[in-house]
Amino acid sequence: MRLQVNSELCQGHNRCMVLLPELIEADDEGYAVVLEDGSVPEELLHKAQLAVDNCPEFALTLEDD
């Protein structure tokens, strides 16, 4: 599975990086950046889903590769 942030929608609420610090960072203005290519290892799937489900702007998606 691959995690993606839609930077048009992201408003920097930072909910996702609190839930999934392993894969998401904030840029200099606090907007979300997905690390590396966004592939989500098995053990982080639940956390990744939580990040997706908690984004107030519906800016994160988790899709099949």
Added chain:
Amino acid sequence: MSADPVQNQGPAPRGEPIYAADGHELPDDVYKLYPSSHGVPVADWATDFDHADPEYNRNAHEIWDELRSKCPIAHTERYGGTWLPTKHEDVRAIAYDTENFTSRQVIVVNGRIDPAKSPIGQAPPITSDPPFHQMARKLLLSQFRPNKINPLEGDIREVCRQRLDDLGEIEPGETIIDAAAQYAQHIPPAVISRLLGFPPEDDDKFRYFIHNVLEEIDAPPEQKRAFAMEFDEYLDAQIEDHRQNPRDDLTTYLINAEIGGQPLPHEQVRGAILLLLIAGIDTTWSAIGASLWHLAQNPADVERLRKDPDVMIFALEEFLRAYAPVTMARLVAKDVEIGGCPMKEEDFVLLPFPAANRDEEFIENADKFIIDREVNRHSAFGLGIHRCLGSNLARLELRVAIEEFINRFPDFSLPPDGDQTQWSVGQIRGPRALPLRIG
């Protein structure tokens, strides 16, 4: 001037506005003023609501639930015409619609600020519209990103502990403290004054300023003008002091900041500081107070937080969802129909994010506080381009304030003679007095 309270009962009439051009003296930058309906009791929440009625915030959850089911976009003639959507869907749509709605004015009052103030507004970027908005916001965003804010945790903890120490001798089962006035209200002013590099002893002044801006919605124009001058003078003196003695703080940062290669004009520096004070103080103390009000009535939640501190990651968001303090506002930029309602240019629209957070269509068990709710897409900090830029700081203050309080007092409740909480009036909802018995 016909701004006297109308004494008759029943829905408040909108009345004809007074225009500055008529030779009347109006407060600075206000070009149109509608008659006040202050003190006129609300006849019907669907057609005559008033967010400055003391009953409004006290009963907000019930009022919103009722409106959502019967009249999802309520209207009042007060303040020259104001709309109140309560469904998540409508609040969201308006928050994203920067074309039909302007942020020129985000606090609902009887006057209308001169349209010439757009797109910058009095307190950029909250009062700014695109495209200027983004430039002003960029400046501040970099100062509130997580790795700038997280290191403040230790300082905030110290502020909270000091306040708890200052409560003095506590006799378990006897002592009643005011958790709003003696605790919550002191935390955000101390934190923001450190960030801005303002004198720490001015915390009380901030509370006075903020109260005047946010709660004296209907004060007579002369009083408002005198107050605005006093606030401006205070800020001007602070800015001048920073110009003379630059230091490593937000005020100096703003003085040195540039937009398009030009330093910010003095008014914009002052406006941004005004915004940080207004937006950073009342909102956060209201969230802290409302969360403690909840905990005082739900000892099982206190217990869970103490035994299982990891639940805080979800609990924090649930406090924010269930007791969101902030209702934003917009002015209608041009006539538009939303949900069948004909909104007219220069009508106000309140955006009650706390009501949106309690919409059953949006979130399951919306009326229940679920401490470990994992899926919680709440919008306590707003949605879209005006998302609260201090949200990282606010979350940190709220978390630390709750942690420190429950660590010091594992057992606290409403006083034996019942709930004596006094709720704010206006767009920020939170306890102004919160007597609690320490067990």
